[in-house]
Amino acid sequence: MIEVEHLTKRYGEFVAVNDVSFRVGEGEIVGFLGPNGAGKTTTMRILTCFLPATSGTAKVAGFDCFTQGLEVRRRIGYLPENVPLYGEMRTREYLNFRAKLKDVPRSARRNRVEDVIEKCGLRSVENQVIGTLSKGYRQRVGIADCLVHDPKIMILDEPEVGLDPIQIREIRALIKELGKTRTILLSTHILPEVEMVCERFIIVNRGRVVKDADMSSLRQRSTLLVQCTAPPAALKEVLQGVEGVKDVKVSDSEGVSTATVDSRGKDIRKDVVALLAAKGWELREMSSRSQTLEEMFVEATTQEESK
Amino acid sequence: MKKVLTLTRKELGAYFLSPIAYVALTVFLAVSGIFFWRELAGQEGAEASMRVVFYPIGFILMLICPMITMRLVAEELRSGTIEPLMTAPVTDFQVIFSKFLGAFGFYVCLLLPTLVYAGILKYFASPDIGPIISGYIGLLLFGALLISLGLFISCLTRDQIVAAIVSFVVILILWALGYFGMVAGDVLRPALQYMGMFEHLNNFIKGDMDTTDIVYYVSLTVLFLFLSVRVLETRKWR
Numbered sequence: 001m002i003e004v005e006h007l008t009k010r011y012g013e014f015v016a017v018n019d020v021s022f023r024v025g026e027g028e029i030v031g032f033l034g035p036n037g038a039g040k041t042t043t044m045r046i047l048t049c050f051l052p053a054t055s056g057t058a059k060v061a062g063f064d065c066f067t068q069g070l071e072v073r074r075r076i077g078y079l080p081e082n083v084p085l086y087g088e089m090r091t092r093e094y095l096n097f098r099a100k101l102k103d104v105p106r107s108a109r110r111n112r113v114e115d116v117i118e119k120c121g122l123r124s125v126e127n128q129v130i131g132t133l134s135k136g137y138r139q140r141v142g143i144a145d146c147l148v149h150d151p152k153i154m155i156l157d158e159p160e161v162g163l164d165p166i167q168i169r170e171i172r173a174l175i176k177e178l179g180k181t182r183t184i185l186l187s188t189h190i191l192p193e194v195e196m197v198c199e200r201f202i203i204v205n206r207g208r209v210v211k212d213a214d215m216s217s218l219r220q221r222s223t224l225l226v227q228c229t230a231p232p233a234a235l236k237e238v239l240q241g242v243e244g245v246k247d248v249k250v251s252d253s254e255g256v257s258t259a260t261v262d263s264r265g266k267d268i269r270k271d272v273v274a275l276l277a278a279k280g281w282e283l284r285e286m287s288s289r290s291q292t293l294e295e296m297f298v299e300a301t302t303q304e305e306s307k
Numbered sequence: 308m309k310k311v312l313t314l315t316r317k318e319l320g321a322y323f324l325s326p327i328a329y330v331a332l333t334v335f336l337a338v339s340g341i342f343f344w345r346e347l348a349g350q351e352g353a354e355a356s357m358r359v360v361f362y363p364i365g366f367i368l369m370l371i372c373p374m375i376t377m378r379l380v381a382e383e384l385r386s387g388t389i390e391p392l393m394t395a396p397v398t399d400f401q402v403i404f405s406k407f408l409g410a411f412g413f414y415v416c417l418l419l420p421t422l423v424y425a426g427i428l429k430y431f432a433s434p435d436i437g438p439i440i441s442g443y444i445g446l447l448l449f450g451a452l453l454i455s456l457g458l459f460i461s462c463l464t465r466d467q468i469v470a471a472i473v474s475f476v477v478i479l480i481l482w483a484l485g486y487f488g489m490v491a492g493d494v495l496r497p498a499l500q501y502m503g504m505f506e507h508l509n510n511f512i513k514g515d516m517d518t519t520d521i522v523y524y525v526s527l528t529v530l531f532l533f534l535s536v537r538v539l540e541t542r543k544w545r
Contacts, residue, residue, distance in 0.1 A: 070398070084388040103396060
């Protein structure tokens with residue numbers, strides 16, 4: 001549904017997006033991650049036809065974002081960063097206005113507006129002036145606007161900024177619910193959020209894609225923690241001998257050595273237990289831990305910087 | 308066309324939801340009312356024509372129009388609402404044209420109550436209707452130019468105050484050109500007087516409707532609308 005190829009955006013000398021390529025398939029919920037200034041918002045603005053790219057192509061639903069902007073804009077729901085809204089309008093009035101702008105036919109408009117007011121929990125503020133709404137409600141008005149024309153593709157730029165934990169949970173549930181029937185590209189800084197909501201994630205840093213992977217790849221990159229009574233050097237040597245082990249880190253304290261073993265997803269617990277028993281070392285703890293998105297994020301974004 | 312209507316209605320509505328509309332209306336009606344009384348209604352043996360009222364009205368509108376147009380695009384740029392606006396399926400032209408129509412609609416709302424003056428005049432005397440009609444047509448064309456010019460300048464900045472001041476200065480220059488025309492030599496006089504924006508309004512007020520004057524206002528209005536669309540487009544390229 002979203003195809004980005006060799007996308008580059010320059011602001012004068014500054015390269016905001018540098019040769020970015022990725023795809024988002026139909027029905028996918030993809031997390032679009034990266035540090036501040038990585039080029040997330042710029043990429044999203046190009047996808048929503050707000051900015052043209054310097055070079056490269058972006059296609060949404062088969063339409064080119066530059067030459068067929070109107071067709072693209074008809075098919076997407078976009079929640080811009082910080083959710084700018086007309087402060088002087090009332091919630092329902094605003095949604096009605098947006099529905100008209102987005103070609104919702106007259107006969108369906110009333111129902112659509114009612115529907116999004118219900119879905120986004122705006123019933124209690126439907127006649128309130130937007131300028132007086134709290135941050136949480138403004139965010140919801142933005143999401144309601146995004147949904148009012150029932151788009152198949154949604155592009156959300158940091159939908160949970162400024163919300164309290166309860167509201168974040170509500171928004172997360174809403175996005176999950178919406179994702180059942182829609183394609184969603186979601187940018188956020190809350191990584192556990194992505195782990196819970198998305199099936200795939202793309203990490204960008206300094207305008208480049210540094211990671212594009214499925215959530216399941218995190219589980220493959222699990223590490224094994226082994227704690228036993230053994231001299232650190234000897235433990236390291238033994239563990240490195242196990243088939244499938246790529247990397248071992250050992251530390252010790254008060255006669256107990258702790259090893260972190262990276263076996264690239266291969267289950268080596270049985271072998272390790274057997275070996276330790278053979279050596280006569282006493283096993284204190286053993287646990288398998290999948291890599292968190294946060295670790296992957298830090299790894300992917302700092303690698304780039306050290307280059 | 309439907310979208311232009313939707314956007315225009317929103318634009319016009321925004322005026323009446325902000326204090327600017329009421330300030331502008333009050334100031335305009337108070338000042339034009341004072342002139343109507345001083346020059347016409349309260350004057351013994353005054354000529355039964357709206358001429359003496361149209362001049363000050365035109366002048367006040369020159370001062371008020373920058374206040375009407377300053378927020379049109381500058382506010383969208385400042386608050387960021389330009390982003391949801393331009394990512395909705397609307398064209399740059401639709402946005403600019405409906406902003407123009409919205410502001411022009413408000414301008415008409417300013418002028419409408421002054422019809423009462425004409426009514427009073429008609430009730431108590433027998434004025435020549437022709438010059439009154441041509442005067443109003445002139446004021447409408449004059450306003451279209453003032454508004455398209457202000458709209459263009461509002462596209463250039465995200466600061467409303469800057470937009471208002473620059474519009475005001477440009478309007479002042481266009482007005483002064485005609486004024487300089489009066490004191491200029493024989494060579495420059497016709498050129499300067501043609502460029503001055505008030506000179507053409509004069510002709511309408513006198514009841515002299517000439518295609519030259521219509522072409523002047525319409526062509527400049529179209530020019531500024533065209534430039535506004537272009538500026539809105541170029542925002543994307545920076």
